[in-house]
């Protein structure tokens with residue numbers, strides 16, 4: 001089978017021929033129809049991720065058809081159209097993953113290949129309103145967005161939400177989920193064009209995070225925020241605290257802009273603000289996310305679809321940050 005491989009950090013991904021995996025006990029083999037990139041794949045390629053083990057077949061997101069079952073797995077899975085939950089071994093504690101937690105796509109071989117094997121417990125029926133490319137765009141971003149918004153920040157209908165860096169894959173899903181839950185949503189983004197695109201999806205407005213004193217300017221337009229979803233950290237984070245309403249929850253799941261400095265403790269305690277770190281999600285978060293997406297008929301926003309052979313171009317597009325939505329690879 002054809003598979004994308006990262007051999008050395010800092011080098012572009014290559015396409016190689018390798019043996020089709022054989023599903024073991026409790027596993028299924030999936031014929032991948034479409035896969036999607038996450039920033040994680042690019043962090044690994046650039047050598048900026050913890051515990052990198054190469055060579056690796058990257059890819060945490062995929063949708064396809066069950067093409068084989070291992071011992072102990074019901075034959076009825078054969079031929080089913082599925083999406084893959086990329087988290088394994090979360091552990092017993094729903095509040096946080098345990099030490100054995102793993103994400104598909106390094107060290108286990110990932111979805112940027114014609115076939116992938118995963119535990120049967122990690123496959124879910126493909127939402128019927130999504131085609132394979134849309135379905136491939138959902139899993140990792142969807143579970144991350146769902147957990148941070150609902151499980152961690154407890155978003156309620158009618159609350160005012162800010163999603164930062166709205167062009168990002170997870171961020172756009174958070175925007176769509178918050179709107180579907182009845183929230184008023186505002187965004188930040190690095191370009192005026194992406195703010196316009198977010199408004200077309202239903203955001204009320206937004207501001208460029210490169211604008212000086214953007215927090216105060218945004219608060220003048222929108223008022224304060226009840227829930228803020230951030231993947232950047234960095235210098236902008238202190239502004240989130242400043243524009244938070246009393247009792248606000250700030251959910252953070254990424255570190256694109258780096259270390260957070262200059263947080264004023266007084267603003268945190270006086271306004272009773274919660275800062276909630278969040279990573280991926282439990283199997284229950286995933287199942288609830290998939291049900292929510294089916295119920296609300298949410299379609300992930302796709303930035304661009306590349307054939308698997310053009311994986312290197314797809315990685316470059318994500319590294320350059322040009323995307324609005326998910327970057328998808330058509331596999332077969």
Ligand SMILES: NC(=O)c1ccc[n+]([C@@H]2O[C@H](COP(=O)([O-])OP(=O)(O)OC[C@H]3O[C@@H](n4cnc5c(N)ncnc54)[C@H](OP(=O)(O)O)[C@@H]3O)[C@@H](O)[C@H]2O)c1
Pocket residue numbers: 037038039040043140141144164165166167168169170171188189190191194209231232234236253254255256257278279280318321323325
């Ligand atoms: N903890 C988890 O479970 C988890 C899961 C998924 C992702 N992540 C992390 O979350 C981050 C985003 O991942 P992704 O896959 O969604 O990546 P992505 O699609 O590449 O999105 C990154 C986005 O970050 C935004 N951004 C860049 N600089 C910013 C700044 N200074 N302030 C605010 N936003 C800024 C950009 O938004 P604009 O394009 O709008 O300018 C960009 O689109 C990464 O750090 C990733 O590692 C964590």
